[in-house]
Structure formats: C-alpha cells, structure tokens
Amino acid sequence: MEKYPKLFIKASVFYLVLGTLMGVLMGTQLITSAGFRFVHIHVNLIGFMAMFIFGVAYHILPRFNGRPVRYPDWIPVQYYLMNIGLVGLLTFYMLGGLWEAGMKSILLGFFSVVTGISVIMFAINIVSVLTEPKPVMTSTPVPLQAGNEEKKTLSSIPVSVPASQPVVKIPQTPPFPAASGIGTGKEIKKGETCDGGVMIGKLLETYPETRKVFAKHYGESCFTCPGQKYETVDQTASMHSMDVNVILKDINEEIEKALKAN
Ligand code: HEM
Ligand code: HEM
Structure with a gap:
C-alpha cells in the first residue's frame, strides 16, 4: 500500500x-x-x-x-x-x-x-x-531466442518507437479495464520469457529474481497489494502510468540472467 x-x-x-x-x-x-x-x-x-x-x-x-x-x-x-x-x-x-x-x-x-x-x-x-478506464498498454516481449516471432494483436495500433525498442501497441478498444480484468492473465513456465499478459503472482513464483524489478519501478508497497498476484504486467504498468516495455525489458533481463545461472 x-x-x-x-x-x-x-x-x-x-x-x-x-x-x-x-x-x-x-x-x-x-x-x-x-x-x-x-x-x-x-x-x-x-x-x-x-x-x-x-x-x-x-x-x-x-x-x-x-x-x-x-x-x-x-x-x-x-x-x-x-x-x-x-x-x-x-x-x-x-x-x-x-x-x-x-x-x-x-x-x-x-x-x-x-x-x-x-x-x-x-x-x-x-x-x-472515476472517468473512463485507461486503455491498457499491451506490448510484445523482447524475444530471447532468434526466430521467436512476436505475436501480432489484430486490434492493435503500432506506435512509432526507436528501432532498438520493442513496439508499443495501444489497443483500439481497451481489452479490459486494469482492475476488472484481474485474474485473466496467463502463467509462465521456467525457460519462457515474459510478456505483458503474464500474471505477476505466477511470474514471481517461476522467477523470484524478477521481484527486484517491481521493487525498483513500483516500490516495495507493491508486494503488500492483494491485487498484485493476479494483475498482469500490462495492468500494473498501466496502473503506475509506466511504459510497460521498460518493465518487460528489465524482467526479461532478470530471466535471462536466471536461466544462464542455472
Ligand atoms: C464510545 C463512543 C461514543 C460516545 C460515548 C459518544 C457520545 C456522544 C455524546 C454524549 C454526544 C452528545 C449528544 C448531545 O449533546 O446531544 C454525541 C454526539 C455526537 N456524536 Fe458521538 N459518541 C461516540 C462515538 C461517536 C462516533 C464514532 C461518531 C461518528 C463517527 C459520533 C458522532 C456523533 C455526532 C454526529 C454527534 C452529534 C449528534 C447531534 O448533532 O445531535 N460519535 N456523541
Ligand atoms: C471544512 C470543514 C468543516 C467546517 C469548517 C465545519 C464547521 C462547522 C460549524 C462552524 C458548525 C456549527 C457549529 C455550531 O453551531 O456551534 C458545524 C456543525 C456541524 N458539522 Fe461541520 N464543518 C466542516 C465539515 C463537516 C463534515 C465533513 C461533517 C460531516 C461529515 C460535519 C458535520 C457537522 C455536524 C453534524 C454539525 C452539527 C453539530 C451540532 O449539532 O452541534 N462538518 N460544522
């Protein structure tokens, strides 16, 4: 809190x-x-x-x-x-x-x-x-392995960003308000990289090393929030008015380090 x-x-x-x-x-x-x-x-x-x-x-x-x-x-x-x-x-x-x-x-x-x-x-x-829910920024992960193609979202409008950064996509119609979509995210298994749709709770279970990324960007209070477990990376970034790609980049760097260490 x-x-x-x-x-x-x-x-x-x-x-x-x-x-x-x-x-x-x-x-x-x-x-x-x-x-x-x-x-x-x-x-x-x-x-x-x-x-x-x-x-x-x-x-x-x-x-x-x-x-x-x-x-x-x-x-x-x-x-x-x-x-x-x-x-x-x-x-x-x-x-x-x-x-x-x-x-x-x-x-x-x-x-x-x-x-x-x-x-x-x-x-x-x-x-x-209490005004209209903010559109949730969706993103594509930085592929770890060559040939791991980005999944394209049909309802997304690409936003121009420097070539070195992953593309930020803003859905034409928000897929869900950040809070009402709680619990609709996906899981993540060891060996997989993270994208915006992964639930934070599952991410922390699989890769506890990524905890420091959330602490750095959102502060330690993030972990006492009951919603944190079920919110997706996209939703938390949206809630904190942050570019989700910045968060994902850090998360995937931690994952990469963790995978290399094992
Ligand atoms: C053990 C707890 C409490 C006791 C013993 C108590 C006692 C009293 C007493 C003796 C009066 C004066 C009545 C009068 O002179 O006409 C009063 C008035 C009032 N109290 Fe409390 N009170 C308590 C808790 C609370 C709480 C928690 C609230 C609000 C959240 C509250 C709101 C009010 C209000 C709004 C009045 C004025 C009512 C009016 O205008 O007639 N009281 N209370
Ligand atoms: C800027 C905020 C407020 C100021 C400056 C203020 C000021 C006053 C004043 C000057 C009185 C009359 C007191 C008298 O006749 O001796 C009064 C009465 C009262 N106010 Fe407030 N008030 C404020 C906010 C509130 C709020 C937010 C509530 C309730 C949620 C509230 C509840 C009451 C009640 C119940 C009385 C009647 C008290 C009685 O019966 O003697 N006030 N207020």
Missing part, C-alpha cells in the same frame, strides 16, 4: 480513538462543555470518517476502475492540509472563534478554508479516477 493512503488510515484510527474518548467523557458527563460537542463531532466525522474514506478510496478506486489519480502529487499536500486544517479548526472553535470577532475568528475561518481546500482536492482527484 502507498505511503499516504496508509497515513490517512492511520490518522483516521487515531481520530476515532480520540473522538470516542471524547464521546465517553461527554456520555459520562465528566465534560459538559458545548464546544466539546463540536470537537467530538468533527474529530469523528472529519478525522475518522472522512480520512478513512480518503485512504481507502485512494488505494482501492484506481484499482477498481483501472485509472490512476490525475494529480498524485496532491495526495501528500491534501493529507497535511486536512490534518492542519482540522486541528486549527477545532482549536479556534474551542477558543471561541465562532462567537468572538477578531484574530480567533479570522483563524477559525482560515483553518475552515484550509480543510475545505483539502476536501476539494480529494474530490477533484477521486472524480478523475
């Missing part, structure tokens, strides 16, 4: 515990302040509920719809704005910002806007994920 979706969920659990403790203090009437009720409500609803939803949505929706978020760089910014905004909002509400004109009131407004901006950033990013 990526860093910031995980941080959103960790923060949300923290706010749940905090909000619940506040609820208990209110329920047991150890605290009766009206302002505390506002804090309890917003810690629970913005801190816990909204942030939990942000974390899960950022992690799962791009996979469900086969489309990465449009502005991944916004996610860390959104995370900090949300937390700073919430803490500021609660602090200046408790200090009386809603009733007293002046600096406290201005700062309450400021942190309200900060929280609001963070929510809007989430909305824009998540709506971008």
Whole structure:
C-alpha cells in the first residue's frame, strides 16, 4: 500500500480513538462543555470518517476502475492540509472563534478554508479516477531466442518507437479495464520469457529474481497489494502510468540472467 493512503488510515484510527474518548467523557458527563460537542463531532466525522474514506478510496478506486489519480502529487499536500486544517479548526472553535470577532475568528475561518481546500482536492482527484478506464498498454516481449516471432494483436495500433525498442501497441478498444480484468492473465513456465499478459503472482513464483524489478519501478508497497498476484504486467504498468516495455525489458533481463545461472 502507498505511503499516504496508509497515513490517512492511520490518522483516521487515531481520530476515532480520540473522538470516542471524547464521546465517553461527554456520555459520562465528566465534560459538559458545548464546544466539546463540536470537537467530538468533527474529530469523528472529519478525522475518522472522512480520512478513512480518503485512504481507502485512494488505494482501492484506481484499482477498481483501472485509472490512476490525475494529480498524485496532491495526495501528500491534501493529507497535511486536512490534518492542519482540522486541528486549527477545532482549536479556534474551542477558543471561541465562532462567537468572538477578531484574530480567533479570522483563524477559525482560515483553518475552515484550509480543510475545505483539502476536501476539494480529494474530490477533484477521486472524480478523475472515476472517468473512463485507461486503455491498457499491451506490448510484445523482447524475444530471447532468434526466430521467436512476436505475436501480432489484430486490434492493435503500432506506435512509432526507436528501432532498438520493442513496439508499443495501444489497443483500439481497451481489452479490459486494469482492475476488472484481474485474474485473466496467463502463467509462465521456467525457460519462457515474459510478456505483458503474464500474471505477476505466477511470474514471481517461476522467477523470484524478477521481484527486484517491481521493487525498483513500483516500490516495495507493491508486494503488500492483494491485487498484485493476479494483475498482469500490462495492468500494473498501466496502473503506475509506466511504459510497460521498460518493465518487460528489465524482467526479461532478470530471466535471462536466471536461466544462464542455472
Ligand atoms: C464510545 C463512543 C461514543 C460516545 C460515548 C459518544 C457520545 C456522544 C455524546 C454524549 C454526544 C452528545 C449528544 C448531545 O449533546 O446531544 C454525541 C454526539 C455526537 N456524536 Fe458521538 N459518541 C461516540 C462515538 C461517536 C462516533 C464514532 C461518531 C461518528 C463517527 C459520533 C458522532 C456523533 C455526532 C454526529 C454527534 C452529534 C449528534 C447531534 O448533532 O445531535 N460519535 N456523541
Ligand atoms: C471544512 C470543514 C468543516 C467546517 C469548517 C465545519 C464547521 C462547522 C460549524 C462552524 C458548525 C456549527 C457549529 C455550531 O453551531 O456551534 C458545524 C456543525 C456541524 N458539522 Fe461541520 N464543518 C466542516 C465539515 C463537516 C463534515 C465533513 C461533517 C460531516 C461529515 C460535519 C458535520 C457537522 C455536524 C453534524 C454539525 C452539527 C453539530 C451540532 O449539532 O452541534 N462538518 N460544522
């Protein structure tokens, strides 16, 4: 799982515990302040509920719809704005910002806007994920042995690339959205080279040496994702907005090394 979706969920659990403790203090009437009720409500609803939803949505929706978020760089910014905004909002509400004109009131407004901006950033990013699934880039493997001809896909449009690189083909109609095609990939046996249609789980079983390629391009969090096992190389490259041929080249280099070593 990526860093910031995980941080959103960790923060949300923290706010749940905090909000619940506040609820208990209110329920047991150890605290009766009206302002505390506002804090309890917003810690629970913005801190816990909204942030939990942000974390899960950022992690799962791009996979469900086969489309990465449009502005991944916004996610860390959104995370900090949300937390700073919430803490500021609660602090200046408790200090009386809603009733007293002046600096406290201005700062309450400021942190309200900060929280609001963070929510809007989430909305824009998540709506971008829900647009049409991205076409999955398909590719042909670099043949290891001479005479191992590339298989041609009828529905593919070749894209012009330098002669030294394998041809990238973009299907006219996407064969499947990255996530809904999960589990439809193929297996790979020892001695075979990898193409875009091979499932990562099977590839790692047959050639564990290729693990470092995924770690290098997608990061270690890739291996904790349950979808990883069933996604094809094409699908993962598409999800990470990467040229699948770069990944395949590295994978096949590792395979070649592994085969030579045996
Ligand atoms: C052990 C856990 C909790 C306790 C003991 C608790 C207790 C309370 C108490 C005493 C009130 C004040 C009621 C009033 O003054 O009218 C309240 C209000 C509220 N709580 Fe909690 N709460 C807990 C957890 C939660 C959670 C997890 C959420 C949301 C995810 C939540 C959301 C709310 C909301 C929205 C209100 C305001 C309801 C209204 O406007 O009438 N609470 N809670
Ligand atoms: C930028 C974000 C937000 C700001 C600045 C904000 C601010 C406020 C303010 C000023 C009040 C009135 C408090 C009063 O009358 O004393 C309020 C009430 C309330 N807000 Fe928010 N809010 C925000 C987001 C949310 C969200 C996302 C939720 C729910 C998911 C929510 C749930 C509530 C509820 C249930 C009340 C009623 C509390 C009560 O009954 O006293 N708020 N909020």
